[in-house]
Amino acid sequence: MSKKLLLKDAHIEGIRYLETYRKQGGYTAAEKALKMTPDEILEEVKTSGLRGRGGAGFPTGMKWSFLAKPEGVPRHLVVNADESEPGTFKDRYLMEFLPHLLIEGMLISSYCLGSNVSYIYIRGEYSWIPDILEEAIDEAKAAGFLGKNILGTGFDCEIYVQRGGGAYICGEETALLESLEGKRGNPRLKPPFPAVKGLWERPTVVNNVESIAAIVPIIDITGAEYAKIGIGRSTGTKLISACGNINKPGVYEIDMTITVEEFIYSEEYCGGIPNGKKLKACIPGGSSVPIVPANLLLKTVNGEPRYMNYESLADGGFATGTMMGSGGFIVLDEDQCVVEHTMTLARFYHHESCGQCTPCREGTGWMHKILKKIEKGEGKMEDIDLLWDIQRKIEGNTICPLGDAAAWPVAAAIRHFRDEFEWHVKNPELCLTQNYGLANY
Ligand code: NAI
Known part of the structure; x- marks a missing residue:
């Protein structure tokens, strides 16, 4: 405990x-x-x-x-x-x-x-x-x-x-x-x-x-x-707000030595995923940090267990790791559609951009538009590459980190779940009736 x-x-x-x-x-x-x-x-x-x-x-x-x-x-x-x-x-x-x-x-x-x-x-x-x-x-x-x-x-x-x-x-x-x-x-x-x-x-x-x-x-x-208390440079305790597909959403105080697996599945914390569903992915530090697929979430790139702390969550850098961020822990089960999820976040960042920096003001709206198209089954394969290109041009080119926060979820979603984006392009008729999760996971 x-x-x-x-x-x-x-x-x-x-x-x-x-x-x-x-x-x-x-x-x-x-x-x-x-x-x-x-x-x-x-x-x-x-x-x-x-x-x-x-x-x-x-x-x-x-x-x-x-x-x-x-x-x-x-x-x-x-x-x-x-x-x-x-x-x-x-x-x-x-x-x-x-x-x-x-x-x-x-x-x-x-x-x-x-x-x-x-x-x-x-x-x-x-x-x-x-x-x-x-x-x-x-x-x-x-x-x-x-x-x-x-x-x-x-x-x-x-x-x-x-x-x-x-x-x-x-x-x-x-x-x-x-x-x-x-x-x-x-x-x-x-x-x-x-x-x-x-x-x-x-x-x-x-x-x-x-x-x-x-x-x-x-x-x-x-x-x-x-x-x-804690480990390495992750000292003391940290509050985590847990939500999404878990049995026990709420605010938990952890001492940063527990593993992600323990946090999701133990009765003391999230109590596992409802209806025995499989874990698909998680965003461990609030919507701005990269989404991580289950295999990388439970293990680091070196095969070590992943711990709920600053260093372990970031292991592998932005390519494979994520961030502790604000401690907003969002769990996605096997039925969730990453494209829809990413589109929802893109809509949020577009709405919240202050409009001061052109890459953020224009880029967030552009990404939202493309994601909406793909999600509805109206996208083309080139749109996925265009999306990748836009997020790269936002990251690091704005006064504040809202631009990065809008770019990273898109980058991580394409990096880890490209097949899901491609499924939407290849199966336009299915996009209206079911999502990738239900169809393929
Ligand atoms: P930052 O890295 O720019 O700054 C962190 C803090 O350190 C700031 O207070 C800054 O003034 C200070 N600092 C950094 N270098 C300094 C220096 N050389 N001299 C003096 N002070 C220095 O990050 P920022 O923009 O403050 O926060 C970004 C993070 O916020 C994101 O990673 C995201 O996780 C988080 N975030 C949290 C939200 C929430 O609701 N809790 C909402 C949105 C983002």
Whole structure:
């Protein structure tokens, strides 16, 4: 059984409220941290090996150490709660059931970074969660954990919740900052990174909800103890939101030493695939990461078992491996049609492209159009090559990674399931009545 650090109290009734959270030891990590110096906290975070839980896996301690500190310029912590990656709903779970864990993590992080005004930017569709967060903020403030002179330390901190308008692009950190400033959420060129020029051109750390929540156990048990959990550079625990063709969809906390096979089939996690169906493929890190067929999902290219961690999932690079990403684990059984699935994702990226970069604006729509044609049985063999060509011309040629995120699923689908695309071209009459999965798997 995986060790639980974040969700250990999630089942306790009333844990959303300060009184119950305190009874479970809540805010003792903050009390401990506020007696440490900011540099000591930073050292703990670096030692923990925590990697950003939003998807990129960038080392959190390193990001914090990049924060510029020009004299007299305010600095900010911004929590990215714009969780919009299809298949990803772990941050929603954290905020809904454990809002004080996030607030406590923000208090410790704000103190370490020197942020007196910190923000939570939350996606518009999570319409009921800002009230939960604001209630927790009010409770924390009334108890002296936020506001002026927190616990008599002289440190002041306010936290504000900002609702997004429901655009996927606003999860990209610089688009998020633009939106927070009241502008249209168009991504900025990087560098400069937000750590140097972020919100209102001030040094800003943008971190995912889960990353900030993880600061609490890191301070609680120490960075060194946190680093002992997991394996290699995949330290600590990770939240996975599991969905698709599995018996037990939900949010699971894993310690990154379990295999993909164990995660899918064991009763503790996904509980296997309904109706005894065969596993066809999986997208383990949210819709942006490459789809992997079952044979490669359960074994690495070297024939080793594939583990649920950053290194093992990426084994083989983009040609055969995939990514841990945001931990949105989507399972496809033998009846699913990869072409239809890829077309659905292409429609999403086309709809969500901000339109700033030509390859993304034009390419996502073009890919969607071709995929729709192929899926309906109206495609030609050349369309598959054209699709390949378009995705290659998008990847790496846009300001933000939305272009890559739109290109990779198409590339991986063609690379691993070309026969399925060809079946659609060769069997136009069957496309209307059945899918490749049902016909051939
Ligand atoms: P990135 O690799 O560009 O940056 C990661 C973080 O490290 C950023 O905060 C960046 O500012 C910081 N960073 C990198 N180099 C730095 C430097 N030299 N100095 C200072 N800071 C530096 O990746 P990005 O664009 O932040 O995230 C992409 C990932 O987001 C994708 O791989 C995808 O998995 C994930 N994603 C997650 C979503 C969700 O809903 N959770 C939605 C869409 C994508």
